[in-house]
Amino acid sequence: MIWTCILAGSIAFALPQGSGKDKQSSSSYAPKKAAQGSYVFGWMDHQQSNLQLRGGTTVGVPVTLETAVSEEWTKLQEENLDPIERDRRAILAMAGDYRVSFDFLEVEVYGAVQAPSTPYRSWATEQVEVLESTEDIISLQHTIVMFMVMEDGSQSPPMLVKHWRQDWEYEPETALEFIGDMHWETRQLSDEERKGKWQQTVYQVDDSPRYTMRGAWEHNAAYSAWHGEDSWQPLPRREHSIRSDYHTLTGTNRLTIHPKGWVHTQDNMKTVLSTIGTIDANNPVLAREFGVNRYDRIRDFDFSEADEYWAATGDFWAKTRDAWNNHLTTSTTVKVDTHCEDKRVYGHLFELANKVATKGMSDKKQLKGIEKVVTCAISAVE
DSSP states (O other): OEEEOSOGGGSOOOEEEEOTTOTTTOOOSSOSSOOSSOOBTTBTTOOGGGOOOEEOOOEEEEEEEOOSOOHHHHHHTOTTOOHHHHHHHHHHTTOEEEEEEEEEEEEEEOTTOOSOOOOEEEEEEEEEEEEEEOSSEEEEEEEEEEOBBOTTSOBOOOEEEEEEEEEEEESOSEEEEEEETTEEEEEEOOHHHHTTOEEEEEEOTTSOEEEEEEEEEEEOSSOEEEEEEEEEEOOOHHHHTTOOSOOEEEEEEEEEEETTEEEEEEEEEEEOEEETTEEOSSSOEEEEEEEEEEEEEEESOOOHHHHHHHHHHHHHHHHHHHHHHHHHTSSSEEEEOSEETTEEHHHHHHHHHHHHHHTOOOHHHHHHHHHHHHHHHEEEEO
C-alpha cells in the first residue's frame, strides 16, 4: 500500500482509461488524438498545437461510469420535502465514488499581462464519505485512491491521498474568513447574511482552513445548485507553486448536483493586496479564471484502501480536527502558517497518522503530537 503524505495538487493525477467491456458506461475525457484546427475556449488567437497544459500526465486503470440514476438523486427529487431537508439531501448527494477532472483556464487578463497563463488540468479517482450528518451540520471527507498503469503495462499498487474536507452549516452565527498573508478572521454574521443560507467551509488535506462561503440552494427537476457568494482564499498549490505575483483568489462557486454526479464551477479573480485585508487600488487584479471540476459517478472501483486507511486513522484525524477548531478560535484574528520547524504542517501530521496506522500510538501521545504541530502553526494576532 502507498499512503502518500503530499498535497494532492503536487502529484500527477491519473487519467482513467475507458473500459473496453462497457462502451456505453465508460470513457476517457482525453481524445485519442488531437482535434483538427485550433480551439481554446475564449481565446481566438491561441493555437491549440502550441498549447501546453499543467497538471496530470499519468494514466490510470480503466473506470466504469455509472449509467443508472443515483439513489441520492432519487431521494433528492421526492415530493413534499421540507425545504431544509431538500437542501440537506443535495449536500449528502455529493457522497459517493467518482472519477474527477480539474480544469482551470484564465479567460481575462489585465494590465501589463498580455496572454493567459498555462491552463491546468488534472485527474483523480476519489471517494467522498459522510463524516457527520445532523439537522443543520454535514461534513464530507474526500479521499483519493489511484491505480497507475506503468510503462510496462502493469498496474501499480494503490496510492492514497487524504484530500479535502467540506463542512456545511445552516444559518451559521460566525464565519472563519481569509484576509490575506496566512491571516484568518472569525467574524460575526448579520441576520441578512445568515438567513436561509448554508455555509460551506473547506479544509486542506491537513484539516487547516481553505475558504468559507455562504449561499442558498435552488432545486428543480434537472438539477439542484448552490450559489456560493464572493469569498477570499489563499492561492491553491497549483498556483502558489509557480506564481508569486498575486496574493489571493477572490470569487464565487457553484455546486450543481445532477442524476449521475455533480459539478463544481469556480469564477476566480487573481487579486493583489496592498496590506492584509486591503486590495491594491493601483493593481487590483491580474486575471480572471474559470474552473470546472467534474465528479462523475463510477462503479466497481476498488476503494478498499480508503476504508483501511480511515479504519486505522479515523480517530487520529478526529482529534486533529478538534485541535484545529479549538486553536482557530483562540483569537478573533489568527495566523495559520503552512510550515513548522522548516517542514510543512501537513508533512508533520501525515507522518503522525502513518505512525498511528502502522505502529500504533496511545491517545495521550497522539494528542501531544497533534497539539505540538497545531500550536506551532497557529498564532494569535492582537
